[in-house]
Amino acid sequence: MIKEQIRLFCPATIANISCGFDVLGLALDSIGDEMVLRKVSSPGIKITGITGQDLPLETDKNVAGVAGMAMIKALEYKEGFEIEIHKKIKPGSGIGSSAASAAGVVWGMNQLMGSPCSDHQLVQFAMEGEKLASGSAHADNVAPAIYGGITLVRSSSPLDIIRINSPELLYASVIHPHIEIKTSDSRKILKTSISLADGIKQWGNLGALIAGLFKEDYALISRSLEDHIIEPVRSILIPGFDDIKKAALAAGALGCGISGSGPSIFALSKGGDKATEVAKAMSLELSKIKLNHDTYVSVINTKGIYILP
Ligand code: HSE
Numbered sequence: 001m002i003k004e005q006i007r008l009f010c011p012a013t014i015a016n017i018s019c020g021f022d023v024l025g026l027a028l029d030s031i032g033d034e035m036v037l038r039k040v041s042s043p044g045i046k047i048t049g050i051t052g053q054d055l056p057l058e059t060d061k062n063v064a065g066v067a068g069m070a071m072i073k074a075l076e077y078k079e080g081f082e083i084e085i086h087k088k089i090k091p092g093s094g095i096g097s098s099a100a101s102a103a104g105v106v107w108g109m110n111q112l113m114g115s116p117c118s119d120h121q122l123v124q125f126a127m128e129g130e131k132l133a134s135g136s137a138h139a140d141n142v143a144p145a146i147y148g149g150i151t152l153v154r155s156s157s158p159l160d161i162i163r164i165n166s167p168e169l170l171y172a173s174v175i176h177p178h179i180e181i182k183t184s185d186s187r188k189i190l191k192t193s194i195s196l197a198d199g200i201k202q203w204g205n206l207g208a209l210i211a212g213l214f215k216e217d218y219a220l221i222s223r224s225l226e227d228h229i230i231e232p233v234r235s236i237l238i239p240g241f242d243d244i245k246k247a248a249l250a251a252g253a254l255g256c257g258i259s260g261s262g263p264s265i266f267a268l269s270k271g272g273d274k275a276t277e278v279a280k281a282m283s284l285e286l287s288k289i290k291l292n293h294d295t296y297v298s299v300i301n302t303k304g305i306y307i308l309p
Pocket of ligand 1: 015187
C-alpha cells in the first residue's frame, strides 16, 4: 500500500575541481536527474522504472538500489520504497551520474522516514552506490549532491566532510563530448605514486583554492585552479582537451579542467554572462572537430538535492 510519495531533483556534480582529486566537489543546478520515491509497506527497495537510460532494474545491480539497501540495513527498517529514476545525466559523462542516483535515493528515503539520518550518514550510504559504479567508494560527488554547494572530503575513513563557501558570482560552464569514459577505466590509468615536487604544487593550490573560495577572492581562485597530477594523464582520453582549455581561458574563465573522471570539461567564471561566453568558446572547439556535445551553464547549487512540486 502506498503511504507517501516525493519527486526530487538530484543534481549533477563536478568532482575534483582541478587540484582536489577525490576530495573536492560542487553541485550544479541546470542539470540533474529526477527521481520519484514512494514509501510502501513491502520491505526493501523496488525500482519500478527507469527512463532516459538503459540501466538495471535489479536492486543489487543498480547504484540507487545498493545505496538504499545500505540505509535500510543500517536502520533495520522494516518497510520499503519504490523508486522511479528519470535519468537526464548520462552515465560515463563525468558529471556524477551514479552519484545523483545514489545520493537521491538515500536523501529521499530520509525525507519519507522523518529525517532520522544526518547528511554525514547519508553520504556514507550513498558511497556504497559509488563503490558499485566505479569500484571505489569516493565521496567527492555524493557529498556536494547531499550537502549542496562545494564540499571538501578531508577523509573518507573516518568520513569527514567540510562545506566550503560558494561565492555568489561563481558559475560553472560544462561541455559533455558524446564519448563515454568509465570512471573505473580512467582510474586504472593513474599513477599510484607522485613526486614530492608535484605534491607541493598540488597541496599549495588546494589550500589556496579553499582560501580563495572563503575570501571570495576570484584572482586567487583563478591562480589555484591547476592540476599537475591527474589532468596530464587523463586529458589524453579527451579529444581536443588542450584547445578547449585554451579557448575557455582566452574567453576569460578563471580556470578550466576535467570534470570528475571526464570526458566532460568544466570551467569556472565570475558571473553568468561570462560563463555563457566561456561555454560558447568551449563548444566552438568541439564543433571544429565535429564532436557532438551538450553544453551547460550553471550557478553553484547551494541546496543540493531538493523536492520538486
Ligand atoms: N574523484 C573521482 C575521479 C570522481 O576523478 O575518479 C569520479 O567522478
